[in-house]
Amino acid sequence: MKKLILALVVLISAANISCAQVLSNKKGNYTEADSLRGSLRPERAFDVQKYHLKLKVEPEKQFISGSNTISFIADDDLSTIQIDLFENMKVDSILQNNQTLAYNRKHNAVFIDLKETVRANEKGEIQFYYSGKPIVAKNAPWDGGFVWDTDKNGDPWIGVAVQGTGASLWYPNKDHQSDEPEEVQLDIAVPNGLMNVSNGQFLGKKDLGNGFTQWSWKTVNPINNYNVMINIANYEHFSDSYGDLDLDYYVLPYNLEKAKEQFKEVKPMMDCFYEKFGEYPFVEDGFKLIETPYLGMEHQSAVAYGNEYEMGYLGNDLSGTGIGLKWDYIIIHESGHEWYGNSITAKDIADMWIHEGFTSYSEAVYVECRWGKEEALEYLKGTRRGLGNNATIIGDYGVNSEGSGDMYFKGANLLNTIRSIYDNDELWWKTLKDYTETYKHQIIDTETTENFFNESTGVDLEPIFDQYLRHTDLPKLQFRKKEGKTQARWIADVEDFKMPVDIFIDGKEIRITPTDEWGDLKENIALNKIEVNDLEFYIKTSYKK
Structure with a gap:
């Protein structure tokens, strides 16, 4: 990440220095492509059960090829289904029970005619073969795409960031946040001498005898489409544990000693988050930090880390108070997403403040755990300096539209304001933890969140949530x-x-x-x-x- 770019962005708006890709807020200027991606059409009336990705990645060609086996249960009788894949990627063939299926493409959607109708509540499965050169990110993680880089030793160093842009940029899937596969297996073949690290537990590696080695990983928990990830490099691996939670770290060889020191912050973070939010939500899949050629992303159980082993945000403090320089922003923020965004997921990306507001608040929670409430409050106040309050936090529903970038720190300061309205810290912490555990591994909406916090206090919070989330101005x-x-x-x-x-x-x-x-x-x-x-x-x- 270029520090010059960072400095310019800091001057423009601290709120926009986030690690997710906040889409432009079109507010009414929507296209058919937006509706195809953002709406739950009849062709999407199915519940994904599993993705099994089997891919070959060729760094020199910036080319990928392979298949995704998609298992699903039909909500209604299905004779045609919609699977999403960016239009620059080639569909090689699509099979159902070894029969080739006909399809047609519209924008980034593929409409597939099934040979055999899948009846409601029955299981279906297709094999989707594809290939191509996926879009290259110009400035990951703020825009989506592949990052084809090399490390200081000249070895390939490859990452992907697609939140907001869409996971269908690089693999076929039902690209809507309302549906998560119950499990994902990734068999990723990379040139010999390189390693691929993906989500979940490592199943093993296999020399394919053609100059490529296949690295296999599997998750056993529901996972967002944009969290499914590959990370390719000549990694060094070291590990630790936190109780029954595996802690695994994958870093470039020449950064090994730096990483061993910097990643010591993970355990006090876990102490804090376990206390305030509950147990890590993906114990079976483990927790990983993986060094990436871009700043960072919350890829479930495989958190992308690119903060250059500096404190703060690449050595800067987003709050301007100095408090943000006491800890590594990317470790804390992206790991906070494991609870908010990865475990609790917004049904529509219009409600992405549920991810980003709560996760930005988790930064202050960590400060409070380590250095006390006064510093946490000072940090939160400092983060307001970049807020514009000129667009709503909640976007438009059904058209793949996120709200304003204010969702990060305005969302965090809204939660702090709600805590202050409670005027009872014991009740606040109990409510926050109950919320996090009640909706673990669930897909929810803003109304659900509002109702939960409203029911825990005698004050009517409805007009307060409404003002901060659905209007631009502060009261x-x-x-x-x-x-x-x-x-x-x-x-x-x-x-x-x-x-x-x-x-x-x-x-x-x-x-x-x-x-x-x-x-x-x-x-x-x-x-x-x-x-x-x-x-x-x-x-x-x-x-x-």
């Missing part, structure tokens, strides 16, 4: 003096907006609960004596004379 707390009285009200887009907030008066903290109508404060005080607790509440404030 504004306005104070004024009128007829010798001090008054307050909220100005918000949500009708009948009401939210408690803590203020300081001469150093004494009190809680007030303004509405969208002017109301008297219990104490008559000068406006310049009022200070909002802005460490705990992310709002705007104005004083009207």
Whole structure:
């Protein structure tokens, strides 16, 4: 990752220095291709059970070839199914029970006519053979594609990042977040002398006798399409354990000693996340950090690491407070996604704040575990500096549209505000952990998240979630003096907006609960004596004379 690019991006907006690929927010300018990818059409009425990828990767040609065996259970009778594969990739053949199937292509979708209709609740299977030169990423991980690089020793170093862009960029699948295969097996053949590391547990390697070695991996937990991954290099491997969790690390040979030191942070991170979020959600598949030629991504059980063994974000602090330089941003953020995004997954990418807001909040959780609550609050406040508040966090549904990049740190600060509204840390931590464990390995939506946190407190959180997620502006707390009285009200887009907030008066903290109508404060005080607790509440404030 070029540091010059990083510096420029920091100046533009800290919120956009994320590791996911946030799609442009088109807001209405959608195409047929967007609908084909983003909607659950009748041809997608099936539940994927397993992908078995068998691929040959040729670095010199930047070429891949092979097959994906797709096993599924039909929701309805299916005579035609939609499988997604980018249109630049060649379909070699598609088989069902050894019979060649007819198909037609439209944009990045392949519509396949089954020889034998698969009846509702029955199992079907196709073998999809394909080949081609997948799109090369110009600036991974912000745009999707393959990264064909070489390490300092001149050996091939290959990675892939496709969140947002779509896993169908490089392999055929049902490319929608609402459906995850229950398991995935990857048999990846690479030139002798190189290693492929993928998700899940290592099954073994096999010399194919043609200058290539096949490396086989298998997951036994549900997995997002964009998390299915290959990582190819001349890796060195070392390992550790955290209780019954395998910790495996794959790094370039000349970085081995650096990695052994830097990756010591994994265990205190696990201590923190186990306490606050619950057990690591993919124990059977293990936890891996894999050095990649791009900054990082949350690839389930195979986390991509490219932070150059620096603290912070490539040696920078996204919060501007200095607190972010105490820890390795990529280790913490991308591992946080194992709980939020990989285990708990948004059904539609319009709700991606469920991934990114909670994971960005996990950074502050880690700070609090290590250095205390005050530093966690300072860190969260610092991350607001890059927020634009000029587009909604939630995108448009059914058209493959993510919301604003504010979903990261605005989402995190929303959660911190909700915690402050709870005003009971014991209840907050219990609710957060219960949420994380209740929806483990599940696909949910924003309404589910809102309802869960709403049911745990006596305060109605619905208008608060609504304002922060579905509107661009922050709620504004306005104070004024009128007829010798001090008054307050909220100005918000949500009708009948009401939210408690803590203020300081001469150093004494009190809680007030303004509405969208002017109301008297219990104490008559000068406006310049009022200070909002802005460490705990992310709002705007104005004083009207």
